[in-house]
Amino acid sequence: MTGLIVALVLIGLYWTLLYRGVSLAVFTGLTVAVIVALWAVGIVGSIGFTILAVLVAIPALVFNVVPLRRALLTTRLYGVFRKILPEMGATEKEALEAGDVWWEAEMFRGRPDWKQLLDFKLTELTAEEQSFLDNETDQLCAMIDDWQVNFELKDLPEDVWDYIRNNGFFAMLIPKEHGGLGFSAYGQSCVVAKIATRSLTAAVTVMVPNSLGPGELLVHYGTKEQQDKWLPGLASGKELPCFALTGVEVGSDATKMPDTGVVCKRTVDGEEVLGLSLSFNKRYITLAPVATMMGLAFKLKDPDGLLGDPDTVDYGITCALLATDTPGVNIGRRHFPGATFQNGPIQGDDVFVPIDSIIGGPEQAGKGWRMLVECLSAGRGISLPALSTATGKGMYGITAAYSRIRRQFGTEIGNFEGVQEGLGVIGGYAYILENVRNLTASGVDHCTPSVVTAMVKYHATEMMRTVINHSMDIHSGRGIIMGPRNYLAAAYQALPVAITVEGANIMTRSLMVFGQGAIRCHPYVYSEMEAAHNPDFKAGLKEFDRLLFSHIGFSVNRAVRAFTLAITGARLAKAPVDNAMSGYYQNMERFSAALAFCADLSMGTLGGALKLKESTSARLGDVLSHLYMASATLKAYEVHGGTDEDTVHATWALEYHLFEIEKAFFEFVRNFPVKAVRPVLKMIALPTGRRFDGPTDDMNTAVCEMMLGMKLDTPFGKRMSYDIYIGRGKDDPTGRLMGAFDKLQEIDGDYSEFLRGVKHGEIEGETVEEQLTSAVSKHILTAAQAQGIRDYDTMRYDVLLTDDFSKEYLLNPLSDAAREAEGRPTDLRKAS
Known part of the structure; x- marks a missing residue:
């Protein structure tokens, strides 16, 4: 019995040491102390003590005496690691190093x-x-008739273009000293989101010059001369920018870019000028058809050593600025994307520009890819999440309102459980998107979080896709009939734009989130890779030795922590708060530890082949992404005081995130390429199986009830609508809907009493007017109450109507005669 007790005590002691992650020296010292104590109290005799001392002394010396450890172990491991580590190209290295790590690293x-x-x-x-x-x-939103933009003009009206130019919408990120607005990333996000609730075409038009474009590149990397030359024009709207990056053969793989710039000398106006001969063929370039200046990405070559380095010919990807009216530049005909923003191809053959056209000057030659990767954070972290959040929050209000107004089988369709399944997802996703957008944009205001912005771009746009699909399903036929009344179809049609731009979602999820995140966020991996690439073998070995054994201790600790937290229901993890969210903090720490170990074991067993196992890395990326997004909800909950609305929505969101994390772990383990490793991964990640099933029906119903009864004048309602544009008047698509919804809330009690009376035969009549007359005559309703219901019924019916058109208008929507017959304005310069 004594032996069993001692064994259990020792197991508990060593498990605690590993769980807490003590240093190797402390672990060794405590082991020596344990052996001495066992001998001192007589549990171990002299022979046993000698055997234990020898068994412990040899590994203790090998692992703790650094020169001995290097000679016996690390040198061999270092040699193998240097051989198997795949070569890293300059472009891949720049992509890995670009940007900062932030909360996702934690x-x-x-x-x-x-x-x-x-x-x-x-x-x-x-x-x-x-x-x-x-x-x-x-005011900009009020000027836009999105039907006119998408169907009639296939463009923004001239007065809308003028308003955007003249009021600084293209200059939000440009500092005030250059005439810009100098807005924060969050401020820019709110503006783009609000415009997107009115017109995705207008939102894309505004967001592109403020994200990956000449303006941002100039602000971060441009010379003073370049900034003074271009930024005032961009800020005033005199210059309209585009950025030419993608081409026919080039999407995500920039290394295959065929576009070139060759350093050469030309005689210009009688003087010899050092410059670039540019040849390029670009497509998918937003604003190209109307741009006055362009940024251009190309591969720079200097065959004659004119930049001063005769040993360097290929400099790599470089960025330059030039006017679109430069001789040789040819702006092609328009592309026609899902949203009708200006987009098209640009070609150039032997276009000559001065050498100082390189952004940042000649010393920035070959540094274009890093510029682009770092600046992509604006598009991925600000603009696209803004579009997605605008869709989520817009559909939150619109679809909930429609679900109350539309009645079938004698009740509001929002009361059907089938409808609530989709409606609850809209509500949950909208809440998640708002929290993620706020945290990420705030992060961009403090640093350049490249991994975070990649994961947010993917998940936000995928949530946007789901939200729109559920909204279309709930609206049914009302959502598919095109026309001025339709507030869904344009967003549905333009959805693929958000999915594909700034890196197609498949690539973003499969290659970028974990591929970049594992290396940049891990405390040791990238440093180990740098040590392995060190040309000084001795210096590299010394650093590699330190990192390797710290890494091993880190991995063992995370495995023990993950397993311990899993089998105890995460109760041993410390939550930083004492409220309804505390259990979620604990479980997220458990999954964070599991992710750290699974990532280590994956990299250790698959090595460089891991980046080819895209499904494997994508699933680990999903775990990291949902941990980050769940953090955004926890942060929002603390900031906003944990209101009843927040508690309901946050619970739905966190149950969803933890379910998705376990799902990703389950698929990761089940499909891991090395079958022998799967039991170890399962024991650490899911030793007790999956415990989270996602939001329950009750949770979903709770979200739906809040959506269906939400008022915009509550603190929660204001947060969900402060950057949403709601149209005004009965002729506006969203104004018509929300006006009816407001009226319904105003007369809700009277209307319920009226419908109850009709159902039970207390109120007679076939038409609503006959029924109201009966209700007043029987003193069930007063005349004023009846008039309120009468007014609402007129508004309700108007909401349910869809558009119809003459043949002539559909064939030629710009014909004055056809437009007059349809009641459409004939002045096409202005929105109606």
Whole structure:
């Protein structure tokens, strides 16, 4: 019995040491102390003590005496690692090094510092930004008739273009000293989101010059001369920019870019000028058909050593600025994407520009790819999440309102459980998107989080896809009939734009999130790779030795922590708060530890082949992504005080995230390429199986009830609508709907009593008017109550109507005669 007790105590001791992650020296010292103590109390005799001492001394010396460890172990491992480590091209290296790691690193490393998240300050709108959102942005939205934009003009009206140019919408990110607005990333996100709730075409038109474009590149990398030359024109709207990156053969793989710039000398106006001969063939270039200046990505070559380095011919991807009216530049005909924003091809053959056209000057030759990767964070972290959030929050209000107004089988369709299945997802996703958008945009205001923005781009646009599909399903025929009344079809049609731009979603999920995240977020891997590539063998070996054994200790600790937390229901993890969310913090720490170990074991067993196992890395990327997005909801919950609405929505969101994390782990383990490793992965990630099943029906119903009864004047309602544009008047598509919804809430009790009376035969009549007359005559309703219902019924019916058109108008929507017959304005310069 004594022996059993001692064994259990020792197991508990060593398990605690491994769980806490003590250093190798402390672990060794405690082991020596244990052996001495066992001998001192007589549990182990002299012979046993000698045997234990020898067994412990040999590995203790090997692992703790660094020179001995290097000689016996690390040198061999270092040699093998240097051989198997795949070569890293310059482009891949620049992509890995670009940007910063941020909160996602805490979620990846298995022991998140929650204080860092809770202390982080979310960006708030300045008074200037709020005014711009409430006034200029609101006015722009009011000017746009999206049916006219998408069907009639296939473009924004001239007065809308003028308003965008003249009011700084293209200059949100340009500093004030250059005439721009100098907005925060969050401020820009709110503006783009609000425009997107009115017109995706207008939102894309505004967001592109403010994301990956000449403006951002100039602000971050341009010389003073370039900034002084171009930024004032961009800020005033005199210059309209585009950026030419993708081509016929080039999408995500920039290394295959065939476009070239050759350093050469030409005689210009009688003087010899050092410059570039550019040849390029680009497509999918947003704003190209109307741009006055362009950024251009190309591969730079200097065969004659004119840049001063005779040993370098191929400099790699470089970025330059030039006017679109430069001789040799040919802007092709328009592409016609899902949203009718300006987009098209650009070609050039032997286009000559001065050498100082390179962004940042000649010293930035070959550094274009890093510029582009770092600046992609604006598109991925600001603009696309803004579009997605606008869709989520817009559909939250619109679809809920329609679900109350539309009645079938004697009740509101929002009462059907089938409808609520989709409606609850819309509500949950909208809440998630708002929280993720806010945290990520605030992060971009503080750093350049490249991994975060990649994961958010993928998941936000996928949620947007789901939200639109559920909304279309709930609206049914009302959503598919095109016309001015339809507030869904344009977003549905343009959805693939968000899915494919800034890196197609398949590539983003499969290659970028974990591929870049594992290396950048891990505390040791990237440093180990740098040590392995060190040309100085001795210096590299010394650093590799330190990193390797720290890495081993890290991995063992995360395995023990993950397993312990899993079998105890994460109760041993410390939550930083004591409220309804505390259990979610604990479980997220458990999954964070499991992710750290699974990532290590994957990299250790698959090595460089891991990047070819795209499904494997994608599933680990999904775990990291959902940990980050769940963090955004936890942050929002603390910031906003845990209201009843937040508790309901946050619970739905976190149950969803934890379900998706377990699902990703399950598929990761089940399909791991090395079958022998699967039991170990399962024991660490899911030793007790899957415990989270996603939001329950009750949770979904709770979200739906709040959606169906939401008022915009509550704190929660204001947060879900502050950057949403709701049209005004009975002739506006969303104004018509929301006006009817507001009226329904106003007369809700009277209307319910009226419908109850009709159902039970207390109120007679076939038509609504006959029924109202009966209700008043029987004193069930007063005349005023009946008039309120009469007014609402007129509005309700109008909401349900769809558009129809003459043959002449559909064939030629720009014909004055056809337009007059349809009641459409004939002045096409302006929106109706």
